[in-house]
Amino acid sequence: MAVVDPYKSGKLKNNPYAKKSDVGGSLVVVLDGQMDDRGLSLIAPISRCIKKDEVHELILTDEMGARPGVTVNSIAYLGFFAAEQSGVLVEGDEVTVNGKKIGKIAGFDETHMPNHLNIVIKAEKRQTGLELDLNPGDKVVFHLVRG
Template sequence: MSDPYAKGMLRVHPYAKKKDVVGELVAILEGKLENRGLQLIKPISRALAEDEIHEIIVTDEFEAGPGKQVDRIAYLGFFEVKGGGVIVTGDPVFLKGKLLGHIAGFDETHMPNHINIVIKSDERQSGVSIGAEIGQQLLIKSPD
């Protein structure tokens, strides 16, 4: 069986419509690395089930995307999925109603424990530096 993303068969994602994914922060992280070496997988989407916990990592690397390596990162936190769904590269991510950035891709270093969801942003800030708090809503929107 072959992966259509790895083979370059899909030039644009096939998700015509999808629901927003809502979560709640359960851990706030502090720290930045210049040489993390995250390897983003080629698939552009991940399905998130209700009650799963995943990590949010922020990068300011403009070229970050599926199949790329990401080195400059800041740790934001972990969130619990409150309403499952599908998330796709390019989806905007909001915390407390404020845009954090857009999904660059996914790293599976810690699977099956959790997925690292890497967000591309102009500012590489940790959860502590942006004042994130336990219980705050994280929203991954479906682009309109």
């Protein structure tokens, strides 16, 4: 029997995540770089599980059409964060750093797996971690937003 991905096959029409714990961590690296032709392939699934102490990359895009299953080119590198607990990240989760809203998760790119996951965040303005004056130790939180 063939394995069917419910996201690719269109079986899941709506986001099934009704409630979940916030996922947080601390920045361990601040990045300063932008690209207009990155070619990130966002995977079809709208969620990814991460484990406590894993390190993952945060990438910002101002492409308003960024969502699971599309390619994202215009990006700015924010940094890497270390997860302080295991949890689930979902497209549309609001991302804050030290309580300041950065944007919402657009999707995930697995180019560098199993080393790290690229978490792509959609924002109105594309800025690097350095331009946002981020620092190692800053607190990153992913919070479910319904609606």
